[in-house]
Amino acid sequence: MAETMTNGSSQTYVGTRTIRPDGADKVTGRARFGADFNLPGQLIGRVLRSPHPHARIVSIDTSKAEALPGVKAVITRADFADQSSEFIPAGEMMMNYKDVVRNVMAREKALYEGHAVAAVAATSAAIARRALKLIEVKYEVLPHVIDVVEAMQPNAPLLHDDLFTVGVEPKPEKPSNIAKRVEIKQGDVEAGFKKADLVIEREFKTAPVHQGYIEPHAALASVSEDGSTELWCTTQGHFIVRAHCARLLGLDIGKVRVTASEIGGGFGGKTVVYLEPLAIALSKKAKRPVKMVMSREEVFKASGPTSGATVRVKLGATKDGKFVAAFAELKYQAGAFQGSPVQPGVMCAFAPYDIEHVHVIGYDVVSNRPKVAAYRAPGAPISEYAVESVVDEIAKKLELDPIDLRMQNAAHEGTKAAYGPKFGPVGLEETLNAIKKTEHWNAPLRKWQGRGVASGFWFNIGGETCASLTVNEDGTISLMAGTPDIGGLRASLAAVAADELGVPYDKVRPIIGDTGSVGFNFLTGGSRSAFSGSMAIVEAAKQIKAELCARACKLWEATPDQVEFSGGSVRPLGALAEKVKPMSVADFAKVAGKTGGPIGGVGRINAQGAGPSFGTHLVDLEVDPETGRVTVLRYTVAQDAGRALHPAYVEGQFQGGAVQGIGWALNEEYIYGDDGKLQNAGFLDYRMPVASDVPMIDAILVEVANPKHPYGVRGVGETPIVPPLGAIANAMESATGIRFTELPMSPPKVLKALKDKGLSRA
């Protein structure tokens, strides 16, 4: 059988801005998000949360709540069996089942304000709320610790008396809040610093920030009398939800069916479970469906933000700008349970640069905050912000162009990354060149305006993926993927399927299957879904093409070398072409039953070969010296996408990452009072950028093909949030002459800094 990839067919959709298959439902309000699912007879579930940041739970009395008419079930720690210590994937980090069971429902102690202590299911929300007030919890309030550096002190309040620091020798004899010490090291940094003509060392602080998805966590569970469980929820990975719930509740995975709703943002924060096991436990107890939806306050107080951190960076360069040695020490907040993204923070810190001597140390530290969850390129924005700030300072001190300095030191194909292996083809230099060529780079600035540039890196991953293609009776194609569509998965996969099978794009209907309809998929995260999903679709299409060629051989009484699949049809070759006509996919669909039955293919892969992604951002901003307010005037992103399957969606990822980074840099932070309670658990006080706060983000697609992907694709979703923090800090220095080393650079901090320098007009 001869076969040509239909990339050579007359119609190609990959790389074009096709209509979004989910667009109509979303703009008309028909799309169903997590809270839109309802079942007849459903109950409403609500959670009782700890008012204390740190307290021992002495007793829980639910008898009065259970006696309230309309209350059908109450659950506490007693309804969840304890779990053994076993690390499992939680997005792009690890979590221990022993901790997961304690995070979804507090056991011995409440470890942060908002920690779930009990939950009820009742016939109305009002009754559920009244029931919560009837639950009597006796707490022994304990001293708390919020700040990461304070939590590391020997006399700090201890969250877990069985937490001993891993990664230090000798092994500690006393428990502490430092869960882990990690490091990477290459070369000899001390010798390297001796070669430097200029060494800059600075300490930076970043605040914890929330992923800020508009859609709150929501789950609807229905457990039947035989234990079969159905769950509808908003998640980045319904197979992972299934696994976690089955584990926590002692269920067979095969008896749990999870359907992912449309998702109103996740950004890493919906890779773990919160409400889902509670809804199932309540439904099982009440024998009725139970629906639970978090309030915004609950989202802030009880779902994972990303870490705040303290970072110390030391970078040495020769007088002509060659980086010769680098050191960093990262202290990341993990929240109440271990598992911050400090490891990727360590590995990413100096990844954009070719430096011979590198040493990075990281600490994973628990404190009385909600457990952190993944957030776009977990850990990388924090460490790379600090490094990019120091790189900018070196450029200033050496009077070098900041892009030229980065170009001189940029990682490229063959560079040994600080975390070990050599890079294959990567596009950092191309992004730097693209930014330098923009009109933006040379546009004039006025007083109080500044310009900053920064680069960023993220690894990207592949992973287990299953997707299917089915040829329908009329020749249309049903495409089923198993990773929730957050950033354009359906449009991207439909384009690949259309190109591979040579059918019109609008004849491919992509859907996201539930856990009972498609094989196992790891979650949407790590910038993997379009990368891995398209590889699975290519595999599924390959099976269909082989099957069609085989059937053509039987119909035409031909041998495999007399047929080929191209341009959407099986074509006869040579002398056979004079006897029979090509048959399209639709032609085969009409005779599917008579030629062997339904036609389809399933791609089942563990995708490898994810290509790392680099980006460079350029920002102009203006500082108001009377108020300290910062206005972003202009913003340009250049990022290596490998190959953009759907350019509009890829640009959207660039723009979204930049805007979230702007919020992280300028305004967003968790503010705690001395009582350890979060003071800004709402969008009025937790200030995220909205459309009117930011300019149009210009996006430049750089395409350095990933040789390990059939279309050259690299993940694109995470890298765009890495450079903004550094780029904005560098622009602030450009505008004010002040090096801001603490995020967010919110108006009060900026105004104080200006006043301290005698620059404020206020």
Add this chain to the structure above:
Amino acid sequence: MARVVLVGNLAQLTGGVAEFDLSATSVKQLFQQLGELHPALARHLEDGIAVAIDGQIFQDALLEPIGPDSEVFLLPQIAGGSTST
């Protein structure tokens, strides 16, 4: 012989030895040989380790071939992987 380098904290489990020359022809064999040399390392190889072979990072890929002159790095998994070592 493939050149094998342990990245990060893994070398704490091998008495500080971070580089090996091994005859492994697959990731599975590599883990087996390392586990036999350093039993303390074996448990950590089962989960949460990514393997970079000649610059290409593989995760959960026991059957991936390793060439006789390959350069192999063992590092923490990037996503869905362990940071526990």
